Amino acid sequence: MTRMARRAASLQPTIFTAMTDLANRHRAINLGQGFPDFAAGEAIKRSAVRAIKQDCNQYAPSNGQPQLREAIAAKMSRQYGLQFDPGSQIAVTVGATEALFAALFSLLDPGDEVVLFEPCYDSYRPAISMAGGVSRPLTLRPPDWHVDRDELERLISPRTRLLLLNSPQNPIGKVFNREELRAIAELCVRHDVIAVTDEVYEHILFEGEHIPLATLPGMADRTLTISSLAKTFSVTGWKVGWAAGPADLVEALLRVKQFITFCGAAPLQTAAAEALAVGEDFYQRLKEDYRQRRDFLCELLADVGLPPLTPQGTYFVCVDIGALGRGNDIAFCRDLTERVGVAAIPVSPFCSNPDDGRDLVRFAFCKSRPVLEEAAKRLRAGAGM
Incomplete structure (x- = not known):
């Protein structure tokens, strides 16, 4: 018998925890969890x-x-x-x-x-x-x-x-x-x-x-x-x-x-x-900095055969893996982490009906340029996985 309350027992560890643990075990570049890896100002x-x-x-x-x-x-x-x-x-x-x-x-x-x-x-x-x-x-x-x-x-x-x-x-x-x-x-x-x-x-x-x-x-x-x-x-x-x-x-x-x-x-x-008292130029620089990171990752994903859905905002980009005949986001992300050394986040856990997100995988580009470039190297080497 579990000593856990039913409300807690119904909750599972988040997909972020699961994928970060997997990334750490395989020393993968973590483009899953959405936190900047560069210094604050x-x-x-x-x-x-x-x-x-x-x-x-x-x-x-x-x-x-x-x-x-x-x-x-x-x-x-x-x-x-x-x-x-x-x-x-x-x-x-x-x-x-x-x-x-x-x-x-x-x-x-x-x-x-x-x-x-x-x-x-x-x-x-x-x-x-x-x-x-x-x-x-x-x-x-x-x-x-x-x-x-x-x-x-x-x-x-x-x-x-x-x-x-x-x-x-x-x-x-x-x-x-x-x-x-x-x-x-x-x-x-x-x-x-x-x-x-x-x-x-x-x-x-x-x-x-x-x-x-x-x-x-x-x-x-x-x-x-x-x-x-x-x-x-x-x-x-x-x-x-x-x-x-x-x-x-x-x-x-x-x-x-x-x-x-x-x-x-x-x-x-x-x-x-x-x-919060910073001038508007700070926010403009922020947008341009993230725009460059977004464009770099989107171009890379397209080059390695992972068609990106270019985002209008946030620091995430989704890829449609259904077009590749790989419509199982969780299996795809595990394989990408274990074999290629790049971690992403499956989108099905973001949906009440998992099938609605089964064709989608999310990558984060809130990472330093050297990290994004190392991810690029690994993704190019694993193209056609």
Whole structure:
């Protein structure tokens, strides 16, 4: 008899853990797990060291350091024209994942339904399920991952409480366009649905523009916008995230968060506040840097016979292995890791119906140039595997 609770027993180790362990055993280049392997900027590291030396080492307020909440409000106003009260409409969290988890637990009652877009980040469905909710996925299809408005509306029922949106979207690199967002917003307003948006890749974008759902008509008062420092500033280990939205939604999130972590690391929040004051040229350089990495990897994949689905955003690119007659993503990734020495992530675990992702494999390009070049060497040597 297991001593594990049923809710825990139903959960398996993430595909990231499994593939990283396999990569380590075979000394493979890990293009699976999405973390930058290059150093964060010197300025943000100095800010964190300075905060520690100045004894900013005790508990932060549960809703976050005041200067960070003010910096988030200023950033949202400057970049998107969104106005938030730092005192009541912004909460600092231990990464965006905690913000999502606390939001779902604070806004869902048992049986409430959540509309989401698949393939999606693999924490969404377990969090919805643990909160007592029911996932109602709309599967997006390559090559353009188009949102069908009628199909989306058919998913909405009297039990629909939330819509969960990730743009730019992991793992597929889709950036939702204005027409799609307008349709989503109209349906949320018509059916009185709350939106929770995961916008952690907001500044890693190559085509189109990042349009926060909260900026569309009728959405400011029904959207909880979540983002983080991790991807933009290459500090995934800091776990500094935030949620911004109407005061009642933020208060609900904080009522749950106080019993999860209470607060995050105070000196890192102080450093984050300084980082968010950077000029717009920083974000432009970030885009161009990642564009070069994306183009390098996409050209390589095409050259070795792995047709890439060029992403509009994020630092991931998917490959369609179905066209190669290799439509088993998990077997393909294991073989690639063991025989070629390059690890990728199968996409089927990102889908409630694994067959919807069986033809897709995700590679990460948030890696240093020498690592990408070594991966290129191995992939060329293993071409036609």
